[in-house]
Structures are given as C-alpha cells and as structure tokens.
Amino acid sequence: MKPRPFDYVRPDTAEEAVALLADYGDEARILAGGQSLIPMLNLRLIDPAVLIDISRIAGLDVIADRGNFIEIGAAVTQNALMGWPDLKLKLPLLAAALPFVGHFQTRNKGTVCGSVAHADPSSEIPLTLAVCGGAVVLRGKRGERVLAADAFQQDMLTTAREPDELIAAVRFPVIEGKGVAFDEVARRHGDFAIIAVAAIADGRGEVTLGVGGMAGRPMLRSIVGDAAGAIAVWAGELEGYEDLHASAALRRDLLRNLGPRVVAEAIRCAA
Amino acid sequence: MRRVNKNERVRIALALNGRKLAAAAEPRTLLSDFIRQNLGSTGTHVGCEHGICGACTVLIDGVAARSCLTLAVQAEGREVKTVESLAAPDGTLNPLQAAFRANHALQCGFCTPGILMSFTDYLARNPHPSSAEIREVLSGHLCRCTGYAGIVKAVEEVASSAPAKAGKGDHASEAKHGGRGV
Numbered sequence: 001m002k003p004r005p006f007d008y009v010r011p012d013t014a015e016e017a018v019a020l021l022a023d024y025g026d027e028a029r030i031l032a033g034g035q036s037l038i039p040m041l042n043l044r045l046i047d048p049a050v051l052i053d054i055s056r057i058a059g060l061d062v063i064a065d066r067g068n069f070i071e072i073g074a075a076v077t078q079n080a081l082m083g084w085p086d087l088k089l090k091l092p093l094l095a096a097a098l099p100f101v102g103h104f105q106t107r108n109k110g111t112v113c114g115s116v117a118h119a120d121p122s123s124e125i126p127l128t129l130a131v132c133g134g135a136v137v138l139r140g141k142r143g144e145r146v147l148a149a150d151a152f153q154q155d156m157l158t159t160a161r162e163p164d165e166l167i168a169a170v171r172f173p174v175i176e177g178k179g180v181a182f183d184e185v186a187r188r189h190g191d192f193a194i195i196a197v198a199a200i201a202d203g204r205g206e207v208t209l210g211v212g213g214m215a216g217r218p219m220l221r222s223i224v225g226d227a228a229g230a231i232a233v234w235a236g237e238l239e240g241y242e243d244l245h246a247s248a249a250l251r252r253d254l255l256r257n258l259g260p261r262v263v264a265e266a267i268r269c270a271a
Numbered sequence: 272m273r274r275v276n277k278n279e280r281v282r283i284a285l286a287l288n289g290r291k292l293a294a295a296a297e298p299r300t301l302l303s304d305f306i307r308q309n310l311g312s313t314g315t316h317v318g319c320e321h322g323i324c325g326a327c328t329v330l331i332d333g334v335a336a337r338s339c340l341t342l343a344v345q346a347e348g349r350e351v352k353t354v355e356s357l358a359a360p361d362g363t364l365n366p367l368q369a370a371f372r373a374n375h376a377l378q379c380g381f382c383t384p385g386i387l388m389s390f391t392d393y394l395a396r397n398p399h400p401s402s403a404e405i406r407e408v409l410s411g412h413l414c415r416c417t418g419y420a421g422i423v424k425a426v427e428e429v430a431s432s433a434p435a436k437a438g439k440g441d442h443a444s445e446a447k448h449g450g451r452g453v
C-alpha cells in the first residue's frame with residue numbers, strides 16, 4: 001500500500017506547470033489535493049513517472065465572480081468553496097451537493113477541479129457542473145480552450161483533456177430565480193454515490209434533471225409534466241450498470257424513486 | 272521550482288508540533304510514514320492507507336487532513352500537528368482528551384488520534400456544533416470498538432463548555448447545507 005517511485009515537481013506558476021505537462025505529457029499526473037490521486041497511487045492502480053504538484057500556485061487558488069459565472073481555480077479546495085460567502089446565493093445547486101462530497105477531512109484537501117478531472121461517473125461535482133451547463137478551462141502550451149461540461153466528460157474516468165493540458169479552472173453559471181435540489185443514495189455517508197440526482201426547475205414548468213451513477217458520465221434529461229412517468233422511461237433507456245455496490249436493476253429502481261422526489265423538490269423551491 | 276527525482280532521498284523540513292525537524296525521504300514517502308518512521312512520532316496511527324479510516328488524520332497548517340493521502344514532500348515547510356501536541360508537557364490532558372476519557376470515547380484507542388485531530392480543527396471553526404454536525408465530521412472516521420456514541424457525547428460535552436460564540440466562523444455553517452438545496 002505504498003506508491004511506486006515517481007519524480008516530484010512543484011512548479012511556482014501555472015506557466016511552469018503547463019511547460020512541464022508539455023514535456024511529460026501522459027507520463028505526468030497533476031497533483032492538487034491528492035484525495036483521489038494518492039489512493040490510486042497507494043493501491044498501485046496507476047503508475048505515473050512524474051507528479052506535478054500545483055497546490056501551492058497562488059494564482060490557481062482563486063474563486064472569481066465573473067458576473068454570469070463563477071470561476072473556480074484548480075487549487076481551490078472543496079471546503080474553501082463551501083466557506084465562500086456567496087455560495088448559497090449564486091451556486092445553490094453546488095451548495096446542496098458539496099456536503100455529499102467525501103468527508104469534512106477530505107474536503108479540506110480535495111479540490112473542486114480535481115473531482116472534475118477524476119471524472120468518476122457517480123461523483124457529485126461533475127454531475128452538478130453538467131446539470132448547470134458549466135464549462136472547463138483547459139490551458140496548454142498552444143493556448144487556452146473552454147469546453148462545455150458535456151463535451152469534457154466522455155466516459156468513466158475519461159475526459160477530453162489532452163495529456164499536455166492543465167485544468168486551470170471550472171466555470172459554474174450563476175443560478176438565479178430557479179429552484180434546485182440534490183440528493184443521492186450511498187451505502188454510507190461520504191461514500192461514492194450509487195445514484196446521485198440533481199435538478200434545476202426554471203419556474204415555468206421545465207426541469208433539467210441530471211443523474212450520476214447510471215452511465216459512464218452524468219446523464220441529463222429535460223422533464224416537463226409527468227415526472228414519474230418520464231423518469232421511469234428514462235431509467236429503462238439508461239439501463240445502468242452493475243458493480244460491487246449495486247446491480248443495474250437497483251440503480252434503475254433508485255432513479256425511479258429518487259428522481260421524481262428531487263424534481264418535486266426543485267419545483268417547490270422555484271415556486 | 273522544487274524538483275525531486277524518484278529514488279532520490281532529499282532533506283524534507285517541516286515543523287512538527289512546534290519543533291523544526293528534518294529528515295531524508297523519497298518523493299513517494301507518505302507523510303504518515305514520514306512522521307512515524309523518519310521523525311519517530313508514533314502517536315499518529317495508520318489503518319488503511321487509502322483515505323477511508325481517518326486514523327492518520329493530522330493538522331497541516333491547522334487544517335485536518337489524511338496524512339496517508341499527503342506526500343511528505345508536500346508538507347515541506349508546513350506546520351504539522353499530531354495528537355502529541357494536545358496534552359500539556361506534564362501530561363495533563365486537554366479538555367477534548369479529558370472528555371474522551373470521561374465518556375468512554377475510546378477502547379483500544381487505535382482510531383482516537385485521528386478523531387481528536389479532526390475535532391481540534393472542527394471545534395476551532397464551529398465551537399458549538401449540533402449533534403448532527405458532530406456525526407457528520409465523525410463520519411470521516413472508522414472506530415471498530417466504541418459504537419461512536421461515547422465519542423459524540425465527549426465532543427458535545429466539550430462544545431457545551433466552550434465560551435459562547437467564538438471561532439473563526441469560516442466554515443461554521445458548513446454542515447447546515449445538508450440535504451436538499453434551497
């Protein structure tokens with residue numbers, strides 16, 4: 001349960017980090033909070049040649065209010081975001097989702113961008129980003145590009161990030177005048193969810209519903225009218241998957257039960 | 272830019288419980304092992320080494336974190352506090368430790384160092400947590416002995432004797448977001 005040997009580099013600026021990524025490409029892993037990466041290293045599930053530690057880069061440690069969206073830098077921890085005074089007002093869905101992310105102790109180190117980078121199919125932050133229609137800012141030597149959440153996360157632990165690109169920040173659109181709700185089922189609090197469900201109701205009868213844990217990435221559906229009926233059909237279409245924690249049938253069942261409740265809650269909040 | 276090549280043993284310096292210490296380690300050395308094996312402070316326990324059990328929790332610059340999910344080199348130059356920092360030099364237990372003893376919040380004591388460090392951080396931020404908030408923080412730890420009730424009681428006792436409304440407040444409302452959104 002100890003990592004294999006690797007080189008360690010701690011750049012002082014984002015430019016240095018990007019230059020290192022250009023040199024090492026997929027031999028390298030970015031280390032920020034380490035709450036997903038170091039367990040994988042300890043269990044020897046991955047074997048990178050070099051770790052690039054970005055956790056001390058000052059410019060990446062910023063939560064910036066850009067008006068229509070909030071930009072969260074790569075070194076911002078989940079607890080730092082939870083302590084951000086405008087969170088509930090501007091990013092209510094994220095405010096509802098964050099308490100489900102790991103534990104107090106892991107949120108102290110774990111970063112928002114790291115969770116997006118890790119791209120676990122049932123994890124809360126990527127789901128929230130997808131449901132909000134957020135985006136990921138990727139920085140490489142060739143420049144910067146901004147990818148919609150939907151285009152970024154492609155499959156289980158697989159994203160559109162090129163090996164020489166740094167996730168510099170994620171952008172969450174500000175949600176105002178809408179109702180939101182989030183809930184999940186996990187074996188124990190703080191575990192990865194079996195099913196996580198997030199909803200945004202626009203107040204005019206339409207609800208954007210997202211689910212994590214049914215496919216390799218968060219899935220979205222627009223719901224109008226009979227939520228229970230629509231979700232039952234959707235659950236059948238998605239099928240779900242089987243792993244150590246739950247069968248595909250249980251996942252479908254959980255979505256059929258939890259989905260309509262979360263939709264109703266979002267509609268109630270919008271009213 | 273700090274760079275350490277694999278298999279290279281370099282001097283890593285940090286402050287452990289207020290003392291500036293240094294020892295040689297590789298990049299892959301975990302902070303938990305560094306504290307116990309290189310620096311010789313064995314109060315911090317190691318259970319799972321992948322972030323699940325919480326036994327290895329220490330404070331890094333005042334913030335509770337898994338030392339098994341931190342590389343020693345990442346803690347370079349940082350202020351690390353372990354369970355050894357809690358009691359007075361003459362061995363007198365601090366209020367949290369004394370409450371653990373009084374409320375049977377430990378049996379074998381394997382999980383205890385981590386739990387004490389978690390609540391040292393949490394109570395500094397939120398000195399008057401609800402019992403739900405205490406349980407939420409405790410959910411980041413596994414204890415195979417006590418059934419947790421004594422631990423909750425011990426923390427409640429410390430919280431109820433804390434002076435009214437102090438603390439940094441930055442995360443005081445953290446666990447109150449729980450459940451559904453607004």
Ligand code: FES
Pocket residue numbers: 316317318319320321322323324325326327328337338339340
């Ligand atoms: S030993 Fe670190 S969490 Fe278990």
Ligand code: FES
Pocket residue numbers: 376377378379380381382383413414415416417
């Ligand atoms: S007291 Fe034995 S594990 Fe907690």
